[in-house]
Amino acid sequence: MDYDPVCQIDRDPDDLVTINIGPTHPAMHGTLRVIAKTDGETIVSAEPEIGYLHRGVEKLGENFTYHQFIPLTDRMNYCSAIASNVAYEMAVEKLMGIKVPPKAQLVRTIMMELARIADHQVLVGILGVDLGALTPFFYLIIQREEIYDIFEWYNGARLTNTFGRIGGVNADLPDKFHEKWPTLRDTIRKANEETDALLTKNRIWLDRSVGVNAFSAEDALNWGFTGPCLRACGVKRDLRRDEPYMFYDQFDFKIPVGKHGDVFDRYMIRMEEMEESVKIIDQAYAMYQEMPEDAPLMAKVPKIIKPPEGECYHAIETPNGELGFWIRSDGSDKPYRIKIRPPCYMVYQAFGELVKGDMISDTIACLSSLNIIAGELDR
């Protein structure tokens, strides 16, 4: 092994060629880096290197009050910030034993599912872009802008919403939602159909995605997969169904499950989940409309939040999988330790295993289909 100072890698004396992909590479999404050893075009071993977006969120959380931490959760999974916000707020509410009013829970459900749709739309669009199909991205992003409009009218930000407060939500659903949702539902479905028409039966697309990075269910569980990547492997696990929170046990929705855990299955599961999310929003909205106008949106929460001593873990199903917060409180107004369990962290550590034996070009397809969000990965 000779150390190469320019590439910062050990040169292999064998015939294997070491290739450094990233951190700045058109397909590595900004901050990811993979050091792959290849035999010709085939990857013999690949090791991901992370930490290029490590911003010290957990350390910062120990120095912030409980409310001040909410904006930081926005900046973790920035594709669906609302889901991260709600995950954190629910963890603190569990720590304090607060019961959130039902109407606030419905508002949260609706906004979270909208965020899920926006997240999956970005994923499918980017997956297309990385595999050479630019058009679906442009069609999907038009619908995503409509969803962002609702977020913006809700509390004034498109991406980093700082949604909700500990104990509930700080505003009712905006008028924009009431006026837009009936048409938006159809346009989301139409955009999905268009994407479907462009991709799902396209032979070029199928050749690049079917059977690429197939993964078995046992392996996936051993590596700690959650969310769509696990469901693509054929395990029917969804925290919305298995550990129901809010009103998810009252909604009627399917959990799509794949067969082989390849890129195509991950893509299909996301497409189907968007449909299911639309259904969930419809049901939640019907329940919401039955609530009285002045139903409470906030639980009674002290101004300065000081949870009693103790620790607890709470996780919810975000678009990427299980996002959990483990919080230890020492009775002061700042958490003693916050540990974030990001979903794509566990998925990405199996990356070397996933791409082993595939072509270099398949790493790009694999990475896009896993939906690795660097802000959540490195925290």
Place this chain on the structure above:
Amino acid sequence: MSLKERVQRCLGDDVIAITEYRGDLGIEVPKGNIVSVLTRLKEDETLGFDFLTDLFGVDNLDYYAKKKKKPKKKAAGEEELVEEEEDKGPPPPRFEVVYLLQALKTNERLQVKIRVPEDDMEVDTITTIWKAADWPEREAFDMFGFKFRGHHNLRRLLMWDEFEDHPLRKDYPLEGKGEERHLSYD
């Protein structure tokens, strides 16, 4: 049978302490037995904790010091002095490693904790049981300095390789000590 009883029956004497808070069950086990404890929890038929959710370290540098101060504020006089003397004993070890387990069949969760003193930071690796522990162990090494015995690739994960401190320790300042990264070809 409740989860608590099942865990106690499965582990027997290995359970040092049990905590329950807001429905989250946590057990403390001896440091040396962690691999066997987790294997038993995984393979026990009544428990079946077969999914590792997360693994991380905690630094309790001033946690117990803060705790002791509290009665002082409330009451004054001799009474609390007596209480404090009763409390006295060897302070608990500074670090903790927490394992979050999940049973997929029954949807139960369990926190397993071990205490790690500052002068002996070696912990057995559990990558032999779950591959999912690979990066979390590296991160715990990076952030706190635990040395996982038997881990195949114990390098820094989030910080760069030349970084020397362990940033999530409580005595490390938030804004750092002015470290900069320089590459050899700069």
Place this chain on the structure above:
Amino acid sequence: MPKPVVKKEYPLTVRVYLIEIIKGLGLTWKHFVKNIRYSFRKGPHTVPTTWQYPEDRRPISPNFRGAHMLMLNDRGQELCVGCGMCARTCPAKCITVKRGKPAEGEEDRYAGKTCCEDFTIDMLRCIFCGFCEEACPKGAIVLGQGHELAEYTMEACIYDKARLLANYEAARAAGTLKPKPKKVPVDAPPPKAAAAKKSAAKAAPAARKAAKDANGAGKEAKSPEGDKK
């Protein structure tokens, strides 16, 4: 565990590339024709997808969290009393407030007994979370709609008091002042006996009515009060 091998078996329609390609091209062509047709339509936003930015802007939400401004009340008096709550709540620590007393003969300019002598916001640090607005007891600092904030130097991005007041004047002239946020109804504390029961909060219309009365006390100071005297 070896990786599963997936056999690629496509139906005939997929194996023949042409059908799908023609279908896809048809879809793009449909969008193309639609865009061309819409572009002849009259109105500010002529093309269905692209906003012609500097000339034709996308409407911005009335409660958008953009550039800050320091509010005045109806009589043109400054509302800020310099208490520094915003600076304390700010996660990014980008606000500096210096409390001062109004100079003699200038008491009319300020609504409170004290005022802020100096108020600077480092816009480059600010993360536009809106916590300062929520924390302010007087409703003096508000995040407006200004979103074109790019500057050539860092110094130009540090807003002082004069600039924040000018932001308010500009917003008032343009009529884009933020509407008063609605008060959020707060749940009443559950009765102690029913606290253990899970479904207590769901079926308690009486509790809701009580919440309505009690909401002023529980919620953080969110709505700008005290400006209309």
Place this chain on the structure above:
Amino acid sequence: MGFQAYQGEGWLLTKAEQLINWGRSRSPWPFPYGTACCGIELMAALASSYDMARFGAERVGFSPRQCDVLIEAGTITKKMVPVLKTIYAQMAEPKWVIAVGACACTGGVFRTYSTQQGIGSIIPVDVFVPGCPPRPEGILYALLKLLDKIQEDHPLYKKRQEVAEALEAGK
């Protein structure tokens, strides 16, 4: 030659400079370096609803060698600093930098051990864009501002000054 002996800004030079500036400001080729949240808004600015290509930024390059404008959108951590330096060094002259968002400008809310407190101390930045993240309009506005700056540039005059300084230093 008389051309070299003339020291002020002459008619010919000014017109040539205007022509060069016109050409440069009509075709800024951006290098979208989106590392975090701002990258998503940058994506929206490049996509169909806002369409940065209307200002000549048609060719979004992913190789720094063929780009003029480095749009740095997102946090730069200390681990990333050498990479950013390398990217900037690899870009061909003339090059401009837009720092999009609070993290890129000053580090924003992340005053921590691992975050670089602003890229201004590593590479020269031409336009700072506040916002966390800024709206796509904000990014387009920053690009327009940069184009204004390019149009007031004096490429030839600067070049001659550089040559003169280099000659002076060589003596």
